[in-house]
Amino acid sequence: MPATARDPLGTSRVPVAPGLSMFDPMFIGIDEFGEHVMLDVVYRNLLIAGEPGGGKSGLINLAASTAALADNTRMVLLDAKFVELGPYRDIADAFIGNDIEAAISVLKRLLTVATNRYQWILSQRRRKVSRDDNLSVILTIIDELAMFSTVLGTKAQQEEFEGLLRGLVSLGRACGMPVVAATQRTSWDIIPASLRDLFGYRCAFRCTTHGSSDVILGQGWADLGYSATDIDPDNRGAAWLLAEGGIPRRIKAAYLTDEQIYNIADYAAWMRRPSGITVPAPSTTSQWEMAA
Amino acid sequence: MSKSTRGFGFGRKSGTVTVIEQKVSRSSARNARIAFIITAIIVGLLAMSVASDQMHPILAGLLAAPIAFVAGALLWMLFRIWPVLRILWWWTPEIGAGLALVYGWITLANTTPAPVTFAIMAILAGVPAAVPAIRRRITALAWCFIVRHRLRVCFSQFIIANKSGSLPLILWARPTPVGERVWVYLRPGLSLSRLQKRLDEIAVTCHASSVLVELASDSKKAAYLRFDIKRREVLTAKVNSPLLSVIDTTNIPTASTAPTDVPTALDLPDVPAESPLVTATKSATNGNGKKPTKAAPVANTFDDDPWD
Numbered sequence: 001m002p003a004t005a006r007d008p009l010g011t012s013r014v015p016v017a018p019g020l021s022m023f024d025p026m027f028i029g030i031d032e033f034g035e036h037v038m039l040d041v042v043y044r045n046l047l048i049a050g051e052p053g054g055g056k057s058g059l060i061n062l063a064a065s066t067a068a069l070a071d072n073t074r075m076v077l078l079d080a081k082f083v084e085l086g087p088y089r090d091i092a093d094a095f096i097g098n099d100i101e102a103a104i105s106v107l108k109r110l111l112t113v114a115t116n117r118y119q120w121i122l123s124q125r126r127r128k129v130s131r132d133d134n135l136s137v138i139l140t141i142i143d144e145l146a147m148f149s150t151v152l153g154t155k156a157q158q159e160e161f162e163g164l165l166r167g168l169v170s171l172g173r174a175c176g177m178p179v180v181a182a183t184q185r186t187s188w189d190i191i192p193a194s195l196r197d198l199f200g201y202r203c204a205f206r207c208t209t210h211g212s213s214d215v216i217l218g219q220g221w222a223d224l225g226y227s228a229t230d231i232d233p234d235n236r237g238a239a240w241l242l243a244e245g246g247i248p249r250r251i252k253a254a255y256l257t258d259e260q261i262y263n264i265a266d267y268a269a270w271m272r273r274p275s276g277i278t279v280p281a282p283s284t285t286s287q288w289e290m291a292a
Numbered sequence: 293m294s295k296s297t298r299g300f301g302f303g304r305k306s307g308t309v310t311v312i313e314q315k316v317s318r319s320s321a322r323n324a325r326i327a328f329i330i331t332a333i334i335v336g337l338l339a340m341s342v343a344s345d346q347m348h349p350i351l352a353g354l355l356a357a358p359i360a361f362v363a364g365a366l367l368w369m370l371f372r373i374w375p376v377l378r379i380l381w382w383w384t385p386e387i388g389a390g391l392a393l394v395y396g397w398i399t400l401a402n403t404t405p406a407p408v409t410f411a412i413m414a415i416l417a418g419v420p421a422a423v424p425a426i427r428r429r430i431t432a433l434a435w436c437f438i439v440r441h442r443l444r445v446c447f448s449q450f451i452i453a454n455k456s457g458s459l460p461l462i463l464w465a466r467p468t469p470v471g472e473r474v475w476v477y478l479r480p481g482l483s484l485s486r487l488q489k490r491l492d493e494i495a496v497t498c499h500a501s502s503v504l505v506e507l508a509s510d511s512k513k514a515a516y517l518r519f520d521i522k523r524r525e526v527l528t529a530k531v532n533s534p535l536l537s538v539i540d541t542t543n544i545p546t547a548s549t550a551p552t553d554v555p556t557a558l559d560l561p562d563v564p565a566e567s568p569l570v571t572a573t574k575s576a577t578n579g580n581g582k583k584p585t586k587a588a589p590v591a592n593t594f595d596d597d598p599w600d
Binding site: 235266 | 525
């Protein structure tokens with residue numbers, strides 16, 4: 001029986017508001033019982049993978065939209081395809097297209113920020129940031145991870161990118177700098193286990209082989225029956241979600257149309273502009289220096 | 293012929309059902325006997341010690357004996373009829389609904405004239421049948437009652453917990469978008485992993501498409517489980533994002549999205565052969581600036597020829 005007419009979502013219960021915070025769990029869709037799936041992205045990271053047309057971009061855009069509307073949240077966007085995260089480029093601190101040098105540079109800056117934040121946290125006699133710190137959340141979103149780690153740039157640059165990304169993913173989770181990464185190709189050379197295991201949430205959209213499903217979820221899940229190959233190709237947005245320490249569960253990611261994405265991005269840009277969170281106040285120091 | 297029929301009937305009688313009933317009956321008799329003895333001893337001793345304060349201990353003993361016997365007998369009776377009480381308890385909602393229906397109907401028919409009676413009945417039955425939301429809600433609630441009985445059938449018929457045949461406590465059930473969710477507290481002899489091996493059989497018994505069982509999330513007790521009975525698929529539904537409800541789409545100016553330089557080389561012939569992807573930043577400005585003027589006519593003629 002088709003469930004489309006029933007609208008299993010009572011979306012009004014999901015806590016979203018203009019005062020949304022990234023420290024709130026992020027709504028990404030429903031599970032197989034129609035319950036909401038909420039991810040605590042700040043203290044974990046999210047890895048999304050699956051074959052083209054599986055619905056990855058829906059989830060990526062959901063994360064970006066949530067971050068765009070969230071209070072005190074900054075975005076760093078790396079999108080080799082430009083169009084997935086392009087709508088948010090006006091409100092992002094950095095938007096990197098297919099430029100691996102810029103990507104490496106921004107990752108280095110992020111790592112410096114992370115190190116500084118840890119020293120600040122140390123000075124506060126704690127071990128991780130909390131909502132009350134009033135420290136901004138810096139969400140790094142990478143679409144088409146494979147482009148940066150295998151296609152663009154030289155071998156050395158790709159390795160440097162991978163190393164920096166691994167650093168950011170492992171450092172970012174306690175200092176409010178989570179990473180959301182997505183890739184089409186699921187193989188060991190793009191997502192080595194050492195990188196994958198740093199992601200607290202792993203979301204496998206449809207894959208063609210048990211092996212590639214295991215690359216995302218973890219070794220051995222396919223043998224236990226948790227394989228992204230059994231997802232119906234026509235059911236876009238259906239995925240297996242593995243949260244740290246649990247067993248994978250079936251979810252259906254929420255979907256935003258292009259128009260809705262641009263509406264959200266426009267609204268977020270309009271909402272953020274007066275606060276000056278993304279558009280820095282025009283620096284007058286250079287003018288003063290020139291005048292002096 | 294008659295022999296084989298008798299044999300068949302006999303075989304059925306000595307099947308699983310009868311064995312469990314015998315087990316239950318035997319265990320109930322044993323429990324009743326033990327309850328009788330323990331109650332009689334405790335009540336007898338208490339009565340004797342209280343009475344001996346007022347009279348000679350032998351007289352007190354004589355007085356305590358019948359009191360102990362009566363108290364023990366009461367407990368014995370309670371234990372003996374417990375299986376029947378339990379069945380009545382299981383079917384309380386159905387019995388209550390049946391009685392309410394019969395007596396409600398009789399009262400209604402006696403107090404109102406026939407056209408009014410039928411009008412009220414038509415409203416009572418027609419509105420839930422006509423309004424889809426109410427109809428679905430009632431159907432879902434009805435399934436909750438049904439599924440608790442079906443789960444009990446599973447536990448009494450083929451998931452045998454222990455020698456005395458005690459059944460798990462089937463707690464409340466509530467509808468979910470895909471079916472029902474039932475909470476169960478296991479009795480000694482069963483475990484989560486044992487149930488997980490028999491999910492397909494439970495699904496068949498519950499007339500469901502599949503069943504999942506896991507620990508009830510708010511508890512770490514191994515005995516406290518949650519059954520998810522799936523009848524429908526919701527993962528094929530289109531899920532909307534709640535973010536849309538918090539944005540205002542009417543009066544928002546478009547963000548300053550005009551990109552700095554939109555490339556004009558939108559076809560392969562427009563891009564020079566030597567332009568590699570990596571060093572795009574340097575060569576792109578040159579290539580894009582020059583190439584479209586050269587290559588555009590080529591692309592146009594190429595496009596026009598086959599289709600005109």
